Amino acid sequence: MxxxxxxxxxxxxxxxxxxxxxxxxxxxxxPFVRGSRCRKCGKPVLKNRVFCDDCLKYPHAFDQGTAMLVYDDCVRETIAYYKYKGRREYGPVLGRLLALHLTPCIKEWKIDAVIPVPLHPSRERARGYNQAAVVAAETAKRYGIPLVTDALIRTGRTTAMKTLSAGERREHLKSAFAAGSGLITKNGTAWFRTREGWKPLLAALMIDDIYTTGSTADACAAALKEAGVRHVFTASVAIGAGAAGEE
Ligand SMILES: [Zn+2]
Ligand SMILES: [Zn+2]
Structure with missing residues (x-):
């Protein structure tokens, strides 16, 4: 082939x-993320720091996060080719690297389901694939954890997010995600659909391509927790290095 x-x-x-x-x-x-990381979101921080500036400023809806690469110019170009220039083939390559990166987290977090951050259906149709789902499939495969693509749906169209400030992004995204047909709530606990039937969803791992301020991760985590998921973790291929001085 x-x-x-x-x-x-x-x-x-x-x-x-x-x-x-x-x-x-x-x-x-x-640029693999190495050295000191924010204990909440996984962003690289200076040696003596516990949390990054964003995590000190905003409480997050997710429990903890990790990322594989620093979002530098080289990674920006890789992801741009992957998302906008039809290089779908990059997804499984990045996905396998991310799955390896996740080895210690998978053990610690006891994940029941891997959930890619959804795209708006019209955006997914136009692109032909959800870049987060292609990446997430590799982690699901490696650890034998179900990949659930209908647990979350994107209800709002979120365009031109790049030009918005962190606060505006947060506002914009607040109601952009909701539980999908693959997730139900029974007595306050979330259940997700598998081939063998419904199973309780206590801990979910959300996967996305890029993490910047965490507003997307928060909006997704809030929707999952509202549906009764106890713990929501995040993993991304790349993470913005954050405020100045946080190399
Ligand atoms: Zn952080
Ligand atoms: Zn090369």
Whole structure:
């Protein structure tokens, strides 16, 4: 298959060496999150800090989060190709790396279901795929945890979020997500649909491509908790490095 459809490297966008999904030198260029991290959202922070500026400012609806890469110019380009230039093939590559990154978290968090952050249906139709779902599928597969794509739905269209301030994003997103047909509440506990029937959803792992201020993660987590999910964790491929001085 690789001969018919040569793979492109998600970092340099050239042809990846035979049998590889990323050039070894490009792998070395990826800015993996290392060192001190915000205990709440996983953002890199200075050595003596416990929380990042955003987490000190806003209480989050999710329990805890983690991210794999720092959202620098190189990663920005990778994700732009993946989302806007039709390079769907980058999704499983990033997804497998994220799944590896999640090994300690999966053990600690006791996840019942992996839930990708949903796109608005019209946006997903236009793109042909939900980039978060393609990435999330790899974590579900690796750990044998159900991938649930109908637990959450995006009800509001959220356009031009990039130009909004953190406070405006929060306001804009407040009612943008709701429980979908794959999630029901019984006596205050959430249940999700599986092939074998309904199962209680105590801990959910939400997966997205980018985490910036956490407003999307919060809006999703709030909708899940309202439906009776006890614990909501977040994981993203890339995370903004945050306020100045938080390299
Ligand atoms: Zn490369
Ligand atoms: Zn934080």
């Amino acid at each position: 690789d001969l018919l459809y040569p793979r492109r490297c998600p970092v340099c966008h050239g042809l990846a060496p035979a049998g590889k999904t990323i050039c070894p030198s490009c792998m070395g260029r990826l």
